[in-house]
Amino acid sequence: MSSSSYPTITTERPSTIHSFAISVLLRNPGAAQFPLPLRMADDWEDHELLRPTLADRVGVGIRDLDDLMHEMEANWQSLVDEHDPEIDPALRARFLGAFAEHRTVYGYTLLSELPNLLRQALTDHPDLEGINYDLLIVDEYQDLNACDLEVLELLAEHGCAILAAGDDDQSIYSFRKAAPEGIRRFPDDYEESDSYPLSVSKRCGRRIIEWARFVIEGDPDRPERPPLTPDDGAADGEVALLSFANNDEEAQGVARLVERLINEDEIEPGEILVLHRGDFRGVFSRPIKALLKARGMAISDPDVVKRSLDEPGNRRSLEVLRLAVDPNDSIAWAALLKLTNGIGETFVSHIYDLARAARHSFGTVLLARHEAGFDGAPRASANRAATMIRSVHEWLENHPLPDDAPADGWGDWICGLPTDAVFPGFSDDLREILAVGRPG
Numbered sequence: 001m002s003s004s005s006y007p008t009i010t011t012e013r014p015s016t017i018h019s020f021a022i023s024v025l026l027r028n029p030g031a032a033q034f035p036l037p038l039r040m041a042d043d044w045e046d047h048e049l050l051r052p053t054l055a056d057r058v059g060v061g062i063r064d065l066d067d068l069m070h071e072m073e074a075n076w077q078s079l080v081d082e083h084d085p086e087i088d089p090a091l092r093a094r095f096l097g098a099f100a101e102h103r104t105v106y107g108y109t110l111l112s113e114l115p116n117l118l119r120q121a122l123t124d125h126p127d128l129e130g131i132n133y134d135l136l137i138v139d140e141y142q143d144l145n146a147c148d149l150e151v152l153e154l155l156a157e158h159g160c161a162i163l164a165a166g167d168d169d170q171s172i173y174s175f176r177k178a179a180p181e182g183i184r185r186f187p188d189d190y191e192e193s194d195s196y197p198l199s200v201s202k203r204c205g206r207r208i209i210e211w212a213r214f215v216i217e218g219d220p221d222r223p224e225r226p227p228l229t230p231d232d233g234a235a236d237g238e239v240a241l242l243s244f245a246n247n248d249e250e251a252q253g254v255a256r257l258v259e260r261l262i263n264e265d266e267i268e269p270g271e272i273l274v275l276h277r278g279d280f281r282g283v284f285s286r287p288i289k290a291l292l293k294a295r296g297m298a299i300s301d302p303d304v305v306k307r308s309l310d311e312p313g314n315r316r317s318l319e320v321l322r323l324a325v326d327p328n329d330s331i332a333w334a335a336l337l338k339l340t341n342g343i344g345e346t347f348v349s350h351i352y353d354l355a356r357a358a359r360h361s362f363g364t365v366l367l368a369r370h371e372a373g374f375d376g377a378p379r380a381s382a383n384r385a386a387t388m389i390r391s392v393h394e395w396l397e398n399h400p401l402p403d404d405a406p407a408d409g410w411g412d413w414i415c416g417l418p419t420d421a422v423f424p425g426f427s428d429d430l431r432e433i434l435a436v437g438r439p440g
Helices: 017-027 043-058 062-078 089-106 111-124 146-157 206-216 247-263 285-294 303-310 312-325 330-339 345-358 362-371 379-398 410-415 428-436
Strands: 135-138 161-164
Touching: 017 111, 017 146, 043 062, 043 089, 043 303, 043 330, 062 089, 062 111, 062 146, 089 330, 089 345, 111 146, 135 146, 146 161, 247 285, 303 312, 303 428, 312 330, 312 379, 330 345, 330 362, 330 379, 345 362, 345 379, 362 379, 410 428
Parallel strands: 135 161
Antiparallel strands: none
């Protein structure tokens, strides 16, 4: 058979289940209940705006709010209403009502709810666009939770074949209700399916496999299967369990190991990755970074971008650009109010209460009250807000988005914008990142 006689196969770019949910939901407006246009807050917006104001509406502290949020998100992921016995039912009811109101006023959707929104859309609307696939290849199947698994089952009911690749011994996402039993029961969930177990590792050395087997075979629920073995030509490999007296000694030990790998074993720094399970406020990573820098070793710090985006000038510029895309963006306007000196929480609460009563968005009500002169609002804050809004509107009018994507890429277009008090521009590190996407 000649190559020309084979059928044409069209493939899509790989995506996460969250980005897949976004693509389907945006192609089917109204198929699921969430504010439009789709807007998700970044870390700064979440920590500085949304969570504090939601906590205030519920009447709790941030830690208690986090517990309530975690319970709600866990229920989306597990599809089971599991109630934390330490949460008062009346508080839970007040939180759920405040959350529904709050997300309507600020117009946001949580990343954690996207798969559940897609599940609801697939259940309620069997004629959705954007789901007509012949085959879905699902990697890391063991890390899917009950909601993710049901989404795949609903897609399969539409005629899509599912090819699952995964290893239940490597399920590490229990924090988002990962259900490794999903891959274990795959042959039962999908009739006429076949299983192709692989027991030979071509990735790891013999000693590493020995340690891995000690851990994974301690799972009493693990099904019977051929033991994991190394490839015939596998090296011994190197693995060690190190113990340190405290965090400082641990940081010293990690820094010495990295230094030895670079100087004695001649391993490129870019080939060395330091992993840690948790890093609340940089307690683990900060001393390691400091020691590596003190020893003259360059590090790639993923937190640099996040910290840069938290800087007031960068943050203000980002929020102005959001308004260039959506002039009514409620979170962007709330962020600019927070970043403008002299505008108090009383003014923000005044606008929020008006939006809540009218069942409109914060941004829409803010602009409408601006046109009406902010009658009834705290006068000093209202004057500063009016000045800020006028200056932003003037900037947006003078710098409209091009109708088509710039030939040199959006990064160059953004970096080419003139800077002023409204749009301070981005710091050098962020400008460098923006320039990476330049064509050629």
